[in-house]
Amino acid sequence: MQNPFKFGAVVEKEFFTDREKEAKEAKGVLESSNHLILISPRRYGKTSLVLKVVEPLKRPLIYLDLQITTDAADMATQLLKRVLRINKWENVKKTIAGFRIVPTVELNPLTNGVDVTFRPSVGSGFTPLEDVLNLIDKVGEKGKRPIVVLDEFQEIASLDENLPKQLRSVIQHHTHVNYVFLGSAESMMRQIFESKKSPFYHFGYLMTMDKIPYANFLRYLETRFAKVTSHARVVAEKILDFTDRHPYYTQQLAYYCYAFLDDDDGCCEDIIDCVVNRIVETHGNDFEKLWNTISKTDKRILIMLSEGEKTSSVLQPASTVYSGLKRLTKQGFVVKNKTYEIDDPFFAKWIAGKRA
Numbered sequence: 064m065q066n067p068f069k070f071g072a073v074v075e076k077e078f079f080t081d082r083e084k085e086a087k088e089a090k091g092v093l094e095s096s097n098h099l100i101l102i103s104p105r106r107y108g109k110t111s112l113v114l115k116v117v118e119p120l121k122r123p124l125i126y127l128d129l130q131i132t133t134d135a136a137d138m139a140t141q142l143l144k145r146v147l148r149i150n151k152w153e154n155v156k157k158t159i160a161g162f163r164i165v166p167t168v169e170l171n172p173l174t175n176g177v178d179v180t181f182r183p184s185v186g187s188g189f190t191p192l193e194d195v196l197n198l199i200d201k202v203g204e205k206g207k208r209p210i211v212v213l214d215e216f217q218e219i220a221s222l223d224e225n226l227p228k229q230l231r232s233v234i235q236h237h238t239h240v241n242y243v244f245l246g247s248a249e250s251m252m253r254q255i256f257e258s259k260k261s262p263f264y265h266f267g268y269l270m271t272m273d274k275i276p277y278a279n280f281l282r283y284l285e286t287r288f289a290k291v292t293s294h295a296r297v298v299a300e301k302i303l304d305f306t307d308r309h310p311y312y313t314q315q316l317a318y319y320c321y322a323f324l325d326d327d328d329g330c331c332e333d334i335i336d337c338v339v340n341r342i343v344e345t346h347g348n349d350f351e352k353l354w355n356t357i358s359k360t361d362k363r364i365l366i367m368l369s370e371g372e373k374t375s376s377v378l379q380p381a382s383t384v385y386s387g388l389k390r391l392t393k394q395g396f397v398v399k400n401k402t403y404e405i406d407d408p409f410f411a412k413w414i415a416g417k418r419a
């Protein structure tokens with residue numbers, strides 16, 4: 064029996080649960096003339112959700128993760144490669160030949176495909192990108208409306224500080240494309256889309272995504288654990304107690320618990336504890352390295368959070384705590400739901416364990 068849990072990569076099909084409400088909302092936006100902005104902390108399931116929503120629409124999908132792009136010219140290259148994957152060379156070559164900066168085009172005899180590159184050159188970074196984006200709009204004019212997903216969009220300004228403004232000035236004229244902007248750093252994403260001074264101010268329909276609802280996640284876990292234990296309900300509850308419904312960490316813990324139970328169906332009393340401790344141990348080195356990158360003030364805040372104490376009881380001026388929490392949130396250590404919490408329950412456990 065294959066382990067029914069999956070963590071890290073995009074999840075689909077039987078690994079994917081819930082999100083019906085969000086999927087419906089996102090689909091509605093993509094079937095309209097609007098652009099979609101989706102914000103949540105890392106690993107809550109944004110990429111998985113969007114790909115799941117786009118798939119049945121059977122429209123051209125151009126997906127690009129900005130974390131792996133280095134500058135505007137590279138972004139242009141990456142986008143154009145993707146355009147060529149879903150369009151016949153014949154249909155686009157005329158437009159590409161008319162680009163102000165013509166890319167290097169090489170036939171790849173192995174794949175029968177075409178490789179393209181824009182050489183990065185000073186001052187011209189945005190021109191190729193503009194041409195490629197206009198090409199995508201043109202493709203949409205002739206056929207099905209493409210969906211362009213720009214993942215980890217909060218990185219945009221780090222590619223080039225002028226990029227947000229330039230990008231907006233071009234894509235605001237596109238009427239044959241739906242753009243989807245995904246982002247993990249909530250404060251940066253809100254800055255981009257909700258600050259009046261930002262070029263992307265109110266550029267699309269903004270959605271935020273929470274963790275997966277308890278009842279649904281419980282059912283998802285329980286039905287899968289029923290295959291390896293008669294205590295499926297208890298195991299599922301304990302897992303959710305520990306992860307507090309975090310999509311990624313729940314899948315991770317469930318994966319290891321399932322593997323453990325699949326080996327020998329023992330009593331479930333200490334299984335979760337045992338598996339949690341193993342995972343914490345495995346990551347001990349990484350946690351230690353991370354810990355050493357954190358300032359003393361921020362360490363104090365993390366310790367308080369890991370011990371489940373209210374941050375108001377940290378013996379420091381409120382303003383110091385507040386700026387510390389903001390910093391930790393920006394770095395992804397802490398997320399703000401109803402209250403501030405440490406994002407990674409294993410890291411929280413590691414901190415608490417070191418202090419015990």
Ligand SMILES: Nc1ncnc2c1ncn2[C@@H]1O[C@H](COP(=O)(O)OP(=O)(O)O)[C@@H](O)[C@H]1O
Nearest residue numbers: 069070071080106107108109110111310311314
């Ligand atoms: N709807 C879901 N059902 C089950 N697991 C999910 C779901 N969404 C996310 N996950 C878990 O979270 C992990 C991260 O998902 P991902 O889509 O990459 O999140 P994000 O794009 O927000 O960082 C997945 O590998 C999976 O383990």
Ligand SMILES: [Mg+2]
Nearest residue numbers: 109110111214
């Ligand atoms: Mg993602």
